[in-house]
Amino acid sequence: MLLTGLVTISAFLLLGLGATRTSRGALFMTSGFLLMLISASMHVVQFDGIWDTLAAVATEVGIGSMLLAGLLRRSEVDARPWFLIGAAALSLAVIMLAWQKMSVASVLEEALDHQEVVSESWILELGPDDSIEEVTEILERFGASWERAFPSVDLNEDMDLAQVFLVHVSTAEAGPLTDALRADAENVDHVEINFDVHLDTPSSSLNLRSIDSSILEDDPLASKQWALEAINGHAVHGMVADLEPAKKALVAILDTGVDANHEDVSQIFTSSPATTDLHGHGSHCAGIAGAATNNGLGIASLNWEGRFLDIVGYQALNDQGFGSIEMISQAIIDATEDGADVISMSLGAKAETPKVIRDAIEFAMERNVIVVASAGNANEDAIDHMPSNVDGVIVVSAVDRNLDKARFSNTNMSLSRPITAPGVDILSLKTGGGYVTMSGTSMSTPVVSGIIGMMRAFAPDISDEDVWQILDQTSRPVRDSQQIGNLVDAEAALQRVMDLN
Numbered sequence: 008m009l010l011t012g013l014v015t016i017s018a019f020l021l022l023g024l025g026a027t028r029t030s031r032g033a034l035f036m037t038s039g040f041l042l043m044l045i046s047a048s049m050h051v052v053q054f055d056g057i058w059d060t061l062a063a064v065a066t067e068v069g070i071g072s073m074l075l076a077g078l079l080r081r082s083e084v085d086a087r088p089w090f091l092i093g094a095a096a097l098s099l100a101v102i103m104l105a106w107q108k109m110s111v112a113s114v115l116e117e118a119l120d121h122q123e124v125v126s127e128s129w130i131l132e133l134g135p136d137d138s139i140e141e142v143t144e145i146l147e148r149f150g151a152s153w154e155r156a157f158p159s160v161d162l163n164e165d166m167d168l169a170q171v172f173l174v175h176v177s178t179a180e181a182g183p184l185t186d187a188l189r190a191d192a193e194n195v196d197h198v199e200i201n202f203d204v205h206l207d208t209p210s211s212s213l214n215l216r217s218i219d220s221s222i223l224e225d226d227p228l229a230s231k232q233w234a235l236e237a238i239n240g241h242a243v244h245g246m247v248a249d250l251e252p253a254k255k256a257l258v259a260i261l262d263t264g265v266d267a268n269h270e271d272v273s274q275i276f277t278s279s280p281a282t283t284d285l286h287g288h289g290s291h292c293a294g295i296a297g298a299a300t301n302n303g304l305g306i307a308s309l310n311w312e313g314r315f316l317d318i319v320g321y322q323a324l325n326d327q328g329f330g331s332i333e334m335i336s337q338a339i340i341d342a343t344e345d346g347a348d349v350i351s352m353s354l355g356a357k358a359e360t361p362k363v364i365r366d367a368i369e370f371a372m373e374r375n376v377i378v379v380a381s382a383g384n385a386n387e388d389a390i391d392h393m394p395s396n397v398d399g400v401i402v403v404s405a406v407d408r409n410l411d412k413a414r415f416s417n418t419n420m421s422l423s424r425p426i427t428a429p430g431v432d433i434l435s436l437k438t439g440g441g442y443v444t445m446s447g448t449s450m451s452t453p454v455v456s457g458i459i460g461m462m463r464a465f466a467p468d469i470s471d472e473d474v475w476q477i478l479d480q481t482s483r484p485v486r487d488s489q490q491i492g493n494l495v496d497a498e499a500a501l502q503r504v505m506d507l508n
Contacts, residue, residue, distance in 0.1 A: 127181055129174045130156065130332060130363050131188060132197040135166040141194045149184040151176040156333055156363070157340055160370075167366045168340065173201065173333055197362050204335070204356040204393075206263075206288055206328035207384050209415040211432050211446040222307075223248065224300050228442060229307040233408050234295075234429035234454060239498035243309050243461070244300065246501060252315045252464035253508075258296050258349045258456055259342035261335070262289030263328060265320035266438040271298040271305040272318055279319035280341065285326040287438040291445050292353050293318050294436035296453035297460065305442055306434055309457050309497060315464040316457065319347065324354060332361045335394070339367040343376050348463040351456035352380045352394060353449035360393035368397050377463075377471045379403060379456045381448035382425075382491075383417040390421040398423055401459075401475060404491035405430025405451040412487035416448055424475050425492035426482060428454040458497045462504045469504065477503045 131153070133139065139153065146153055156171040176184050188195050222229055223244045235241055257277070264281035267273060272293055276282070284290045298306050299313035310316040321338035324330035335354070342350050350371055360368075368378055382404040383392035395402040395417075404427040405413040412418075412427075419425035430451030437443040459474055481500045482493030 125178045126175050127178055128201040128331070128333070129176065129181070129185060130197070130199045130201050130361065131172045131174045131195065132167060132362070133170040133172070133194055134196050135162065135170060137170070137194040139172060142188065142191060145184070145187045145191065146174065149176055149180040149187070151180070151184055157337060159344060160340060165366070165370050167196075168336075168363075168370060170196070171336075171363055171366075199332070199361050199363070201331045201333050202356075202358075202361075203329045203331050204324075204354055205330075206286075206324065206354065206449070207447075208288065208449060209384055209413075209446045211444045224307045224311075225303050226300060226305055226307040227303070228305055228434060229300075232306060232434050234433055235307060237406075237408075237410065237429050237494070238454060238458070239496055240307075240309055242498040243501055244307075244311055246498065246505075247309075247311050247315065247461075248301075250465075254464065254467050255315060255317050256348040256460040256463040256467070257317050257319055257346055258351060258453075258460040259319050259321055259345075259347035260289055260293045260296065260453070261321045261323040261338040261342060261350060261352045262292055262354065263287070263324045263326065264289045264322055265293040265318060266290040266436065267320070269294075269436050269438070269440065271302075271436055274299050274302070275310065275313040275317050277317045277319055279321060279345065281320035281322040284320075284438045286324070286328055287443075288324070288328060288353070288445075288449065289320060290438040291433075291435045291443065292351065292449060292453040293320065294442075295433060295450060296351060296457040298436065306436070309461050316460045319345065323352065330354065332363055336363045336367040339364070339371055339378075343371040343374055347371075347376055348467075349456050349459045350376055350378045351453050352378070353447070353452045355381060355383055355392050355395055357383070357385065357387070357391050358393045359391075360397050364394050365397050368394060368400065372399050372471060375468075375470065377401065377459050377474055379452055379459065381452040382419045384415040384447050384449075385417055386415055387417050388421055389417040389419045392417055395419070396422060399471070400424065401426060401455060401478070403428055403430075403448055403452045403455050405446075405448045406485060406487075406491070406494060407431040410485045410494060412491050413446070413448075415446070416451075416491060418490040419492055420490060424479075426455060426478055426495050427451065427485065427488075427491040427493065428495045430454075455495055458495060458500055461497070461501055465501070466504050466508050 151174050153172045153174045156173045157168050160168045162169045185198050188198050222241050263286035264284035266284045267276040267282040297310040297316035297318045298308040300307040300311050321342050323335045323338040379401045380395040382389040382402050389395045401424045402419045402422045404419045405416040407413050413431050428451035431446045432444045433450040434444050477500050481496050483496050485494045
């Protein structure tokens with residue numbers, strides 16, 4: 008940069024000498040113009056930004072013009088134009104440099120402001136006899152804000168969940184804050200980060216071969232649903248076509264929402280918070296669990312003519328397929344308080360299940376809600392996958408059309424309630440209308456949730472332990488059962504329930 012400036016100023020000096028000398032004036036002028044060209048090329052190479060280049064040129068032109076004016080004045084040549092040019096160029100350079108400094112300061116200030124507002128949220132659980140006022144001084148010291156996580160739950164319902172708060176704090180202060188809270192063992196029972204989980208759905212093919220067996224239902228796409236045949240779902244239709252349920256069971260889909268206006272669930276979707284689904288995952292799961300069947304539309308489930316199951320939706324995941332620990336816990340609590348018979352969760356992450364989710368699942372199971380969760384799609388042991396690694400949850404792995412373990416499916420035999428169901432190229436609802444195939448333990452999970460819903464429709468008071476025992480005892484072994492459990496059999500399970508009632 009200094010060299011470029013010296014070249015520019017030297018060019019002005021040579022031009023000045025050429026203008027004030029009669030001897031070799033042309034040589035000086037030519038040399039000056041040549042240096043000007045060299046200087047211009049050096050500016051292009053050395054300066055990246057237009058503002059840097061213009062500021063440097065203005066400075067060099069200003070200094071060079073002033074020197075040229077001085078030479079002209081000594082030779083009694085009119086130097087005022089060059090003085091004016093020099094003064095204007097230097098003034099412009101000063102303005103541009105000042106503007107650059109202001110812009111840099113503004114960027115730095117914005118970056119600092121952004122750093123200050125980057126925040127994270129934490130789950131804070133107080134003891135049953137404690138109040139948030141007892142830790143307010145700690146929270147305020149680190150600039151944190153807080154709110155009740157589950158305001159619908161009081162101490163009489165659950166002493167743990169009623170004392171959970173969602174704490175928001177800047178990332179810079181999160182470590183010191185949580186250390187201070189954990190040190191307050193008298194008031195604080197538990198602190199954990201409110202991390203996000205996200206969907207991981209394996210790819211699916213478009214190979215939808217029709218099945219060979221005759222079917223009772225008139226849904227135009229039912230013949231392309233290999234999963235129904237695999238679980239003996241068509242036989243279930245024959246069993247229940249002329250029967251009425253003891254009650255309509257409520258299957259809660261905790262996911263990205265459900266497209267409540269889709270033609271295949273609109274008749275059986277009932278009042279619940281998540282009635283739209285911009286992502287599509289939740290709607291797909293809802294159709295598998297309970298799409299209205301024998302209605303001349305789309306696909307079939309076990310829900311004959313929509314008489315046995317109602318579907319409700321709860322927003323455990325956002326439109327991008329992400330959901331925080333607090334969101335998932337809130338969805339479990341809401342579905343439980345709204346009277347769900349079955350909670351179906353096609354979600355999770357590789358992690359130990361956070362205490363707040365374990366507490367929420369326990370809250371549900373204490374109220375005789377049956378919780379079903381996907382095993383996960385990492386081809387690993389589901390013991391490391393939450394929330395399927397919570398004791399008492401029915402954990403669903405996936406098989407493909409050949410009834411082999413799906414290549415992506417986690418194993419589940421290290422858990423207390425393992426079972427498997429179809430989870431590859433499963434045809435179901437497409438949000439906004441139409442139908443699409445998806446794969447994953449996300450798809451096998453609502454297969455099982457729908458069967459359990461049908462069991463509850465005929466035996467509303469059946470316990471979660473009895474449901475599990477029936478599913479386990481009536482399931483069929485497959486090639487990889489030692490890794491993923493036996494294949495669920497809808498006909499045999501439902502027949503067992505009917506025999507008991």
